[in-house]
Amino acid sequence: MKALNGKFFRRGIHTNDMKNLAKNCAIEELPASATVDLSLSQHIGKPAVPVVAVGDQVKMGQLIAEADGFVSSRIFASVSGTVAAIGPKRDERGALATFITIKNDGEYSFMPLEGEVDKTDADSLKKRIGQAGIVGLGGAAFPTAVKVSPKTPVDTLIINGAECEPYLTCDYRLMVEKTEEVVTGIRYLKTALGVDKVIVGIEKNKPDCIALFESYDDLTVVKLKERYPMGGEKQLIYCATGKKVPCGKLPSDVGCVVQNIATAYAVYEAVDKNKALYERVLTVSGSAVNERKNLLVKNGTAYKDIIAYCGGAKEDLAMIVDGGPMMGYSVVSDEFVTKKATSGILLLNQKEVSLEEPTPCISCGMCAQVCPMHLMPMDIDFYTIAGDYESADKLGGVTNCIECGACAYICPSKRAIVQNVVIAKAKLRQMKK
Amino acid sequence: MENVLKASNSPHKKASWTTRSIMIDVLIALLPASIVGCVYFGWKALLVLALSVVSAVATEVVYLLACNKSFKQIIKQFDFSSVVTGLLLGLCFNSTVAWYVVVLSAVFAIAVVKMLFGGTGKNVVNPAIAGRVFAFIAFQSIMVGGYVIPNFAENAGVVTGATPLSALGSMENLKLFLGIGVAGCIGETCKAALLLGYIYLVARKVLDWKWPVLTILACGLVTVCMRGFDFTVFLPSLLSGGLFLGAIFMATDYVTSPKSLWANVVYFIVLGAVIALLREATNIEVVSFAILLMNLFVPLFNRFIRPRPFGYTKAKKAKEAK
Structure with a gap:
């Protein structure tokens, strides 16, 4: 049509x-790492509950954690091998989550869905x-x-x-x-x-x-x-x-x-193909990586393995971003692992990232001009800093915000508007309880 | 490698402009008017502009030093807004003004109007406007008299009338537009130069093209209406006095104009009307007073005229009312 x-x-x-x-980089398959770390909260909702124990043999595509409730999701082994550890670790966003570590036996024996x-x-x-x-x-x-x-x-x-x-x-x-x-x-x-x-x-x-x-x-x-x-x-x-x-x-x-x-x-x-979701295509790009690629990556692969496969990082690497540059998270280490929803790993150099200190808001109104939800981001920013979260909602409309970051992108004063949006939303949720 | 990795909150990519780059753009846009002013009024005009800028910047630096900021910090955070204020203020004087008037107004504009309220972005009224009004009230005799007609015009000399406002309609439009033979402040006589700055700002996307147009048109139309629909006064009313300077550079100051689209539309139309009304009421130059007055109403505009969120429904409003 x-x-x-x-x-x-x-x-x-x-x-x-x-x-x-x-x-123009065709999708390539990334060779699996020696170990994979699978987080139990790779999705919105309750973390999954492990159904394997340390020392168990698992196959690629085998269920290792069951969904806990309706809004939750199952986790599958992305390589075959032995469950080496189950324990809490920091994920790339700084939150504490339980990870299941699987040692790869290199056989990739596949278990289809039942x-x-x-x-x-x-x-x-x-x-x-x-x-x-x-x-x-x-x-x-x-x-x-x-x-x-x-x-x-x-x-x-x-x-x-x-x-x-x-x-x-x-x-x-x-x-x-x-x-x-x-x-x-x-x-x-x-x-x-x-x-x-x-x-x-x-x-x-x-x-x-x-x-x-x-x-x-x-x-x-x-x-x-x-x-x-x-x-x-x-x-x-x-x-x-x-x-x-x-x-x-x-x-x-x-x-x-x-x-x-x-x-x-x-x-x-x-x-x-009766195949569970344990691998996905993601983009490795940015000016600070030697080879840009679109890779088929097993969940739980460490960033450093992916970066090493792409020829390593250049000297001028300033920031690693998990996801896109607008809504992604900047990670503080390349030890973190991919998740189901990791759509890209960006290695950005100094010129690509913006690290300027925020300066006072000059009320230019650009943020309101670009806001796709027609909100008043400068008011959200102002009232959140002042601690008046109700006004941030009433005058700024923070609860309608989709956190796209258009306001912070355009802001000539480089204000951390999205950060304040997240704070205001969290505080408002707390207040409702 | 971990040591060099930086972290920031999203978005990680940002537009390249900064407050400083915007202020520098405004300065560039003011260049034509400043140069033409210096050509028309001679070295004295240049002196006034320089004096105004230097005292404005010096005031800011001294104030920040008094606030225990290190000189390094001040230079790092210097955003050129005080240069803009100083230059705008200088452009509002006539070239024969006494030096202490310039210095005192600049000090008042920066120290009292801007820094005491918290510096860049926190001032309630436009510092340059406030500085000019301060000079006008404090040194009335100096400010009202002493307007100079550019020296290459036939009837060169000092005139006491402020601007051709008192003789609305008697000047030729082209002369008004180019500022030839027009008495007035350094920056406001040559509309062509101001227009050039306007085009630059619009092209650089620093200024929305609508706002000065709305102000100027509203002012012209209200004047026409009050003169009994006499359209011959339309162009002279636009081209005379400080309307262009005020509408393009002063009223559109980000800090002291409303934030959202429709608030701005209403604000600038009302501003134009207020200028026209005040002009009818008095013979002195009123643009700065009108802008000062309207600046005070900006918080009201911000509070009551705001955009509706995408997907806003009336049903939700009814729910809120409960």
Whole structure:
């Protein structure tokens, strides 16, 4: 079907997308490390509960931790070998989490998921999605099984192929190299949700992907303008369908469910290959890495192994970012490991990162001009610093913030607006309790 | 390697501009007006501008030193906003002004209006405007008289009338636009030079093109309405006095203008109207007074005119009311 032109959400920012760095690197498989560390909280919700003990032999794709409750996800061994340790460790965001360490025996004996899937039955597919431990691979890591069981009826499935974060190209590579597989995954998601309409939103900077997806008649392709944060759920829904998700509501309230390209691919693998989610494609990019690559990486691989495979870091390395430069986390060490939702590892040099000290706000209003949620970020910043979190919500609208970072990107005073948003949200949650 | 890794909060990539780069852009935009002012009014004008800038910067440095900041720190944090204030203030004087008026106004603008309120970004009113109004009130005799008509015009000499406002409509528009034979302050006579600065600021995305246009148009239209829909006064009313300087460089000061889009729209229209109304009421130059007055209302604009969040619904409002 011919691609449609998407609507355009007001505001947002335009950045140099830097995708050319890794755009043309085909997906390679990273040789597995000697050990992998698998965190039990790789997703939003409750941490998983281990079902293996130290000393157990596990196979690649074997369940090692069971989901704890509805909003949680299962964890699978990403290599075959022996469980070497189960214990608490700091993860890349500084939080304490339980990790299962598996020593790789180098045999890669594979254990498929149990049971058969009826590919035309919604419940069977939903069960398989939960069984395979699939989470949203765009970055938020929300369990997909929950997302495909919305409480309100939905009529549209939107596939997020915007990939609006600069540098990241893993979704792009999947769309180009595994088009058929991704589309199959999209069809399974469509069946699971029981919807008729599937919209694939792709930014205009990926014309080859648009052309590839246009050839499928059951998909509606929407060309999106290059604008950050086009991949934000509410922005994408608006641009793809013209519907606005009301404040404080979920996309399913306007009949939409948004899924990522990588998630669709994971669904394909779970259904057709009986393969649990234990590896994913991620982008290694940035000016401070010798070879930029798109790699198929086993979960729990240490950053240093990935960086070493990419020819090591350059001298001028200033920062390692887990995820994209806009919403990712800067990590303080290369000892940390990848998770299900790690979409990229960026090695940035001094010129690429901004480390300026914040200066006083000059009320230029640029943050309000670029805020895709039409908030007043300068007020959030001001009132959060003052400790008045209620005013930060009332006057700044902090609870509606999607933390895209457009405000902090444009701020000439380099103020840490997103940080204050996170603080205000946490404090408001505390106050509600 | 761990030792060299830096950490920051997201986003890790930021736009390249800083407060300092914005201020330098404003300075560049003020260059044409300053140069033309010096050409029209001679070396005395240059002296006034230099004196104003130097005393403004010196005041800031002395103030910060008194606050126990080291000289190194001051230089590191220097954001050029006091240079902008000094230059703007200098452009508001006529070239024959006494030196102590310039120095005292600059000291007042920086020390009292800006630094006492907390420095850059914290001032309630525009320091340059406040400095000019201070000079106007404190040294009335000096400020009102002594306007000079540029020396190459036919009727060169000192005139006592402030600006051609008193003779609205009697000057030729082109002469007004270029500032030839127009009495006035150093920076406000040549509208063409100011317009050049405006174009530069808009091109650099430092200034939204709408705001000066709104102010100037509102002022012109209100004047026309009050003169009984006499459209012959439209252009002269725009081109006379300090309207261009005020609308482009003074009123649009980030700190002392509202933050959100619609608040700004209303603010600048009201500002234009206030300028027109005050002009009708009095013969003195009113642009700075009007901006000073409107500056005081900015917090109200900020509080009551704010954007609605994306996806805002009326139903939610009703819920809140409960």
